[in-house]
Amino acid sequence: MEEMKQLIDKAKKIVITTHKNPDGDAIGSSLAFFHFLKNIKKNDVEVIVPDSFPYFLYWMTDADKVICYDKEKEQADKLFSDADLIFSLDYNALERVGDMAEAIKNASAIKIMIDHHQYFYFFLLQFFLLYLLIVSFLPYCKSKFMKRKKPI
Numbered sequence: 001m002e003e004m005k006q007l008i009d010k011a012k013k014i015v016i017t018t019h020k021n022p023d024g025d026a027i028g029s030s031l032a033f034f035h036f037l038k039n040i041k042k043n044d045v046e047v048i049v050p051d052s053f054p055y056f057l058y059w060m061t062d063a064d065k066v067i068c069y070d071k072e073k074e075q076a077d078k079l080f081s082d083a084d085l086i087f088s089l090d091y092n093a094l095e096r097v098g099d100m101a102e103a104i105k106n107a108s109a110i111k112i113m114i115d116h117h118q119y120f121y122f123f124l125l126q127f128f129l130l131y132l133l134i135v136s137f138l139p140y141c142k143s144k145f146m147k148r149k150k151p152i
Ligand SMILES: [Mn+2]
Pocket: 019, 023, 024, 025, 026, 090
């Protein structure tokens, strides 16, 4: 946290990004962070999303300032290459930003990822463990059930 604060203090140009088909938490977290940075007097901050987001999210303050990469690629590419700091919000794998991945990868900026999703393989592992748990308990449940069903 302290390190991040220092990086923000030092950065002049900051870009906030989020995942493809942005949803409420993507746009909400990006704009909230955008407002936070503006409030601490960071003037050169942009939110760039891979593609457009649903109209019902436009009620959020400054939603109209969000740059859609698929529509304003040239401008966005320049912002990425000029940035000192790039934030990745609400995603944890570059595959999730589609065509924008290349620009982020090539940017010389320091990149910070903040996400509430689990790393994909942990997610799979969790399902596997749940499966094992169910499979190992199944015989036990079955036998209980059978006993109860037995006629007296
Ligand atoms: Mn999301």
